[in-house]
Amino acid sequence: MKLSNIFGILLHMIEHVQIALIPTLKDIYKNPYLIFHPSHPFFTNVWAVIGPGIDERETEMKRALVYPHARGVVLDLGAGLGHIIKYLDRSKVTKYIALEPNICMHSEIRSKASSYGFTESNGNFLLISSSASDISSILFRLSTSVENEEKSRSHSALGIMIEDIRVDTIITIRSACSFPSPEKTLTRLAKDVLKPGGEFLFVEHVLSERKDVAWWQRFWSPLWEVFAGCRLDRPTHLWIGEMKDFDGEGRTIDMWSEGEAKRPAEDPEENLLGHRIGRFVKHL
Numbered sequence: 001m002k003l004s005n006i007f008g009i010l011l012h013m014i015e016h017v018q019i020a021l022i023p024t025l026k027d028i029y030k031n032p033y034l035i036f037h038p039s040h041p042f043f044t045n046v047w048a049v050i051g052p053g054i055d056e057r058e059t060e061m062k063r064a065l066v067y068p069h070a071r072g073v074v075l076d077l078g079a080g081l082g083h084i085i086k087y088l089d090r091s092k093v094t095k096y097i098a099l100e101p102n103i104c105m106h107s108e109i110r111s112k113a114s115s116y117g118f119t120e121s122n123g124n125f126l127l128i129s130s131s132a133s134d135i136s137s138i139l140f141r142l143s144t145s146v147e148n149e150e151k152s153r154s155h156s157a158l159g160i161m162i163e164d165i166r167v168d169t170i171i172t173i174r175s176a177c178s179f180p181s182p183e184k185t186l187t188r189l190a191k192d193v194l195k196p197g198g199e200f201l202f203v204e205h206v207l208s209e210r211k212d213v214a215w216w217q218r219f220w221s222p223l224w225e226v227f228a229g230c231r232l233d234r235p236t237h238l239w240i241g242e243m244k245d246f247d248g249e250g251r252t253i254d255m256w257s258e259g260e261a262k263r264p265a266e267d268p269e270e271n272l273l274g275h276r277i278g279r280f281v282k283h284l
């Protein structure tokens with residue numbers, strides 16, 4: 001492997017500290033409560049600087065994944081600064097739900113969503129500040145939101161079924177690398193939060209199939225977690241692709257009726273941040 005691939009990760013970590021250390025100290029000075037969650041302002045400052053460039057480079061790939069396939073109620077896991085919103089087809093997406101546990105990112109998500117017509121007052125935007133692993137909180141917020149919509153239409157909220165609460169599309173862009181208990185979290189989201197026939201769309205950096213690359217990914221992951229907030233050593237594409245569910249009679253079946261995860265052509269195999277782009281459709 002090239003030394004630039006192995007030690008490029010170290011340079012990224014140094015860059016994150018250079019970008020975010022001083023602004024984070026300033027944020028904590030302005031809002032001392034953040035001392036209890038220093039990673040929130042730190043990663044917000046990092047992402048505010050490097051996120052737009054990454055998003056710009058991936059415009060074509062994200063548009064091809066999201067624009068034709070995201071529909072109905074869309075749940076964006078780890079919404080960050082709301083980069084995905086501009087790729088949503090407004091004629092097909094009825095509601096945008098941003099799940100983002102980092103409160104420092106909330107005002108930017110709200111303002112981006114609003115500039116694309118998704119607002120809480122219109123009832124087509126919801127911001128959930130839980131972790132993706134907190135499935136009961138997510139289901140609770142989804143059900144409360146549906147109940148409020150029904151009440152605002154003067155309908156009774158009593159007849160609401162689980163199918164009314166579930167979402168049509170789940171998107172995760174570089175967020176599953178941060179989830180606690182990622183395999184269990186992703187499986188529960190697909191099983192309990194996504195509707196039958198719904199789409200699971202993702203772009204994630206993943207554990208390489210190459211042994212040498214995987215070795216370095218495992219080596220750097222503990223440090224990368226501190227300075228970048230996520231792991232390099234997760235086979236997220238395999239966990240999603242190989243998920244199982246139960247049919248009505250309790251038999252194990254594949255979670256997906258169709259789908260695949262691909263390596264972007266522009267990602268060199270030696271890249272420690274090599275990605276997979278995936279689109280999977282849940283069985284009916």
Ligand SMILES: C[S@@+](CC[C@H](N)C(=O)[O-])C[C@H]1O[C@@H](n2cnc3c(N)ncnc32)[C@H](O)[C@@H]1O
Pocket residue numbers: 047051077078079080081082083084099100101102105130131132133172173174175178179180
């Ligand atoms: C690299 S950023 C990606 C943001 C956004 N998806 C994008 O592509 O611009 C990772 C995001 O995952 C969020 N995140 C971290 N832990 C999370 C968790 N347990 N549940 C949901 N999101 C999480 C972070 O706060 C951050 O916004």
